[in-house]
Amino acid sequence: MQNYYIERVTIKGKDREDATVKFTNGLNIISGPSNTGKTSIVTAIDFLYGAKKDAAPFSTDATGYSEVELIIQSTNDKYALTREFDSNSIIVSKITSSGDYVDPEKYNARAGKNPISHFWLQLLGINDDYQIIKNEDFKRQKLTWRTLAPSTLIPQDRVNTSSSVLFPGETTQRTAFLSSLLLLLYGSDFSNSEENETKEHKKIRRNSVINYINSSLSELYENYEVAKSELPEAPSDDFQQIVDGMFAELETIEKQINDALASSKSLIKEIYQKEQYLHETQLLLNRYKQLHYQYQSDIERLALIVDGERLLNDHNEHDASHSCPFCNGELSKPVQTTYIDTARSELHSLLSQLSDLTEESHDTEVELQELMEQLNDLKPRKRSLDASINDELKPKAETLKDRINKIETYRDIKQQLISMEKMQKKLKSDLEKIENEPEDERILYKPKEKFDAEFYKEMTELLDSMLRNMHYKPNEFRNAFFAKDIFDIKINGNLKWTENGHGYTAFINSVVVMAYRHLLYNHAKYTPSVFIIDSPLLGLDERKKQDGDDSMKEGLFKYFMDHQNEGQLIIVENTTNLPALNYDDKQVNQIVFTEDKNNGRYGYLYDIYN
Incomplete structure (x- = not known):
């Protein structure tokens, strides 16, 4: 079930024209040449997910822009989230049917009093303060959106990671992420798990x-x-x-x-x-x-x-009498x-x-x-x-x-x-x-063992089927499976980057994210409704083109188009990499930057050029 989607992202600044991109609740593709601000849109969304202050999408001194606003449409309400580039505060307001901003509430972008994590978790339907296990010693921490968000928002610097693309960047947060994912799937924080046995x-x-x-x-x-x-x-x-x-x-x-x-x-x-x-x-x-x-x-x-x-x-012949016996008169001879x-x-x-x-x-x-x-x-x-x-x-x-x-x-x-x-x-x-x-x-907490066998089986079946349907290396590909030990895909029994090099890693990681999204959509108790991938075709650009690359690209983007019912998907890709498909027939929302002052929209920000 879709709980919410991002309706638009706007960058604002004093004496600056608002830079807005609008989204639909299905597939949205942001395309354009390099350095036109595509990635900054992803950064702006992450900034309102609760990223650090120094992770603002733009420099105010360099651009004159100083604030980002995110409009969220949920099942019942519409919200505006606003954060200044140099602030840790996020203001969340409800938007009425007439467009007025009402009931503003101040959140903290990070931890502390009233963190923005509460807002995002409540959109998922998680209203309780769960304590999840964060390490093998059964130590606990609060469930936060920042622990889960990295598996739904894949920035360009993580899209070709050699480790599991679902894991947060910080190694120390992996156990907490797995515990959070268990909560999403099964609705349990395993609070009854004993830290030690007598x-x-x-x-x-x-x-x-x-x-x-x-x-x-x-x-x-x-x-x-x-x-x-x-x-x-x-x-x-x-x-x-x-x-x-x-x-x-x-x-x-x-x-x-x-x-x-x-x-x-x-x-x-x-x-x-x-x-x-x-x-x-x-x-x-x-x-x-x-x-x-x-x-x-x-x-x-x-x-x-x-x-x-x-x-x-x-x-x-012997009887000659022909006379009458009474009168003796002669009788005529009968004709025979x-x-x-x-x-x-x-x-x-x-x-x-x-x-x-x-x-x-x-x-x-x-x-x-x-x-x-x-x-x-x-x-x-x-x-x-x-x-x-x-x-x-x-x-x-x-x-x-x-x-x-x-x-x-x-x-x-x-x-x-x-x-x-x-x-x-x-x-x-x-x-x-x-x-x-x-x-x-000593008894250790092993979150990977808490996932039922069907989770690993279905992830394996999804990954294998998706790669075949996308014509991934048809002459070399034999099988794919989701390995419990690394919580990631293995191809032909090998790690993804040893099997393919880094040229295909972004593509493979994008397939893993889509399989993960599909599984959550069908089985999770709490389902994230927005997924974002920046540069899923990174490494498959024209300069390194090999036979079959075009079929793979088309296969991936056809999958994006055919699964719009699973929630909002925002894809950022370079124009030269984008496969030539009929996006209009599938009602795909296309946001195109041209890097041409006289043709279309130059970039995300107005009056800012390379």
């Missing part, structure tokens, strides 16, 4: 650790013996070579199985087609038989008609209709059809016989293939798989045993170390 407590702790290690060793021995008992017989030769050979043999067998299955499938298809055809042929043959019976019946019927008519004609010719014609046609049907039935019976013979040949071949697959190839494959599994089980258990042996050795060493530990050894 001899009895230490003895109890020591015995508890010894008992824990002994218990772990005992459990490890049991697991070791169980794993050892499950270890199959060791291969006589190099097991990897044996496994490779088995895999090759298994591949061959599985190919044979697949080929056999394909052949079996083809046979099944062919058998099915022939059985279907066989069924159709049998149906056709049955139909032919029915037609044969029908034709025979029709022939018999026609023969009966012909025979009947012939007998009737013979009878009529004959069907013999028609029946003979139909009979002839039926006999021809019957002959064709008989021939066709014979051919169909032959075809049926051939189909049955083919099926009798295909089905044994199918059974033989199935038997080969199920009784020979598959059992052989399963046997090979079982042997491979046993060898891999052997390898896994063997590796497990090796790991257990190493663990046993480590636990024994730890046990021996604790048992030989002097009972009066």
Whole structure:
């Protein structure tokens, strides 16, 4: 969450035009040639963070300017902070909606009564007076903004530091900074940390650790013996070579199985087609038989008609009486209709059809016989293939798989045993170390151990991902991680400056600051809302340009633009170093000094020239 941002910085002086730069709450880039006052803006902000009096941004005698004003917009209010160059007092006033300055309050720039640190900490939401641990002996000091500020404001003289860019310049303040950062992240000042243990407590702790290690060793021995008992017989030769050979043999067998299955499938298809055809042929043959019976019946019927008519004609020829039985009158001879010719014609046609049907039935019976013979040949071949697959190839494959599994089980258990042996050795060493530990050894405060594992893991993941996305030395870069011992980045396992020289250090330090900012934004209980980096590309100027530098520059500034939601970011960079990107599309606030009296703004201060 964004608590506040800097709205503008103004340098004032008697009979001088106010020199003002305005900022937005996202990304602000101050660019221009050297010696145009860019860095002085950063110095002016730090001056109101509570820097020493001799760290004023300008000399009054040389410039005529004598005062700096900072306008802060917080979540609910707007404030004006004013400090004269030769004073340790800072006046903080509220600014009303009509622009009036009200309720002025005097703060001390340094320590003492009502330090300005209270104001800045309250902007973060820290209202309590925390006492943080400042050294390894658990000595404490008040939490101050000056302890935290160096990790959020990176001036040009620290941007290429070879130590952690997050640390304050003073080595003695590093423990206090780490304690302050723990408070930002977790909201705890570790006030319950004991400076010293009593001899009895230490003895109890020591015995508890010894008992824990002994218990772990005992459990490890049991697991070791169980794993050892499950270890199959060791291969006589190099097991990897044996496994490779088995895999090759298994591949061959599985190919044979697949080929056999394909052949079996083809046979099944062919058998099915022939059985279907066989069924159709049998149906056709049955139909032919029915037609044969029908034709025979029709022939018999026609023969009966012909025979009947012939007998009737013979009878009529022998019966000569054509007189009436009552009157003996002569009767006319009846006209007889004959069907013999028609029946003979139909009979002839039926006999021809019957002959064709008989021939066709014979051919169909032959075809049926051939189909049955083919099926009798295909089905044994199918059974033989199935038997080969199920009784020979598959059992052989399963046997090979079982042997491979046993060898891999052997390898896994063997590796497990090796790991257990190493663990046993480590636990024994730890046990021996604790048992030989002097009972009066002093307990030291180690703030780096207070950060949870996720802090170091996430910083590592962020740094590695960011450098890859920014195309940092793609032919050389392998990995990056955030090392707990130095609280800084290591690249390819090496310190940043030994791996890269000082030419890339400012770039790498800027990436570290951005990762730190991202982590605080997502996880911290109290989140600083303003980050400032002066000259993140220092050392990558055109005179020392190498292949890939342009991609790195663009990658870094694209990251700046893509993470404006994380709070205000003020970047100071020389014009010649600034990558050519479309800043307007991302609504970047650009403040440009030209060092040209006739074109744009010459520098930060008016009427002051090189």
